Amino acid sequence: MINFNGNIAHEENTLTQNRAFLYGDGVFETLKIVNSRVLFLEDHYFRLMASMRVVRMEIPMDFTMEYFEEQVLNLVNEMGIAASARARITVFRNDGGLYLPKTNLVSYLIHATPLESITYSLNKASYEVDLYKDFYLTKQLLSSIKTTNKLINVTASIFAHENALDNCILLNDAKNVVEVLQGNLFMLTGKKLITPPVSEGCLNGVMRKQILALAKKIEGIEVLEEIISPFDLQKADELFLTNVIVGIQSITKYRKKEFANDFAHVLVQKLNESISEN
Known part of the structure; x- marks a missing residue:
């Protein structure tokens, strides 16, 4: 059980064991999707793979660039925002351990929101x-x-x-x-x-x-x-x-x-x- 804001509750469906929450043990990529296409897909993919290697996460065998693309597009298509969207994929080490993890296996989460503009434009307002x-x-x-x-x-x-x-x-x-x-x-x-x-x-x-x-x-x-x-x-x-x-x-x-x-x-x-x- 846990104490959440003064209330004793069951630990189910909480982030109390999530290593990204506990220790910042995660890496992420923020993507732009235009007309069902992930812009600069290859650059994002290889940077994500390099980031996982730097922090010694085990890369799943099925985590190919094609799989990465498919999972992102499945989400934005399901949400009806594939014309222009922002997506973030966060990869985090699986639960277990304190500073020293019990495993280097990972899970991931993809979150997406719609964007108004398809093309890039220069905002000339005061900045x-x-x-x-x-x-x-x-x-x-x-x-x-x-x-x-x-x-x-x-x-x-x-x-x-x-x-x-x-x-x-x-x-x-x-x-x-x-x-x-x-x-x-x-x-x-x-x-x-x-x-x-x-x-x-x-x-x-x-x-x-x-x-x-x-x-x-x-x-x-x-x-x-x-x-x-x-x-x-x-x-x-x-x-x-x-x-x-x-x-x-x-x-x-x-x-x-x-x-x-x-x-x-x-x-x-x-x-x-x-x-x-x-």
């Missing part, structure tokens, strides 16, 4: 960010994968809300820029497009990979993965964040500096073109 300095990300492999331990993102989201910000920029323990709360960060300075390298502790983002590839095809643009300091941000011409759900979100203001969004607009067009071609 203000600032640094979050209460806690820092570490420069290690675990920071580059999506685990169910996201307390820094949670506390930083509360900080942003309390300070009327749209987002926060996260720093690592060397006080360098890493990413934003929901994705990777890019900075355009002159003809240089710069994003922090994964070695700085940023997420190895699926959309980050797409934007790097697209930008390298644009004549006159030098694409770099380099360390960014907070001081560099105020010298930038454009700042924008990326993730698979929104695509690209321009940042219009960081402290007293305001930014354009011309290059971000070009990238959004090329992103939609690349999706329609595949």
Whole structure:
């Protein structure tokens, strides 16, 4: 039995033994589905497999890319939202043990919600960010994968809300820029497009990979993965964040500096073109 909010109840149908709930012992992927198609399926699949290997989960024999795709599409089709949807697949180690698990076998859960837009578009509304300095990300492999331990993102989201910000920029323990709360960060300075390298502790983002590839095809643009300091941000011409759900979100203001969004607009067009071609 358990005590839940002062009430003694049977333990059935609770999360009291779920390791993702108890220890953050889980990894996840957030997907965008358009017209019954999982965008960037291969990139998501291989990142999920790599994440499971990093945390030493046993990968089921039937957990192929085709199986992964089928399970996601079965859900969104059943819900009637396959035209445009967001889905999250969470993989967690099975119950048992304390810090040391009794098994490395896993279970998974897929959750989906509808999205309004099918194509990516650039939101040109005001979007203000600032640094979050209460806690820092570490420069290690675990920071580059999506685990169910996201307390820094949670506390930083509360900080942003309390300070009327749209987002926060996260720093690592060397006080360098890493990413934003929901994705990777890019900075355009002159003809240089710069994003922090994964070695700085940023997420190895699926959309980050797409934007790097697209930008390298644009004549006159030098694409770099380099360390960014907070001081560099105020010298930038454009700042924008990326993730698979929104695509690209321009940042219009960081402290007293305001930014354009011309290059971000070009990238959004090329992103939609690349999706329609595949």
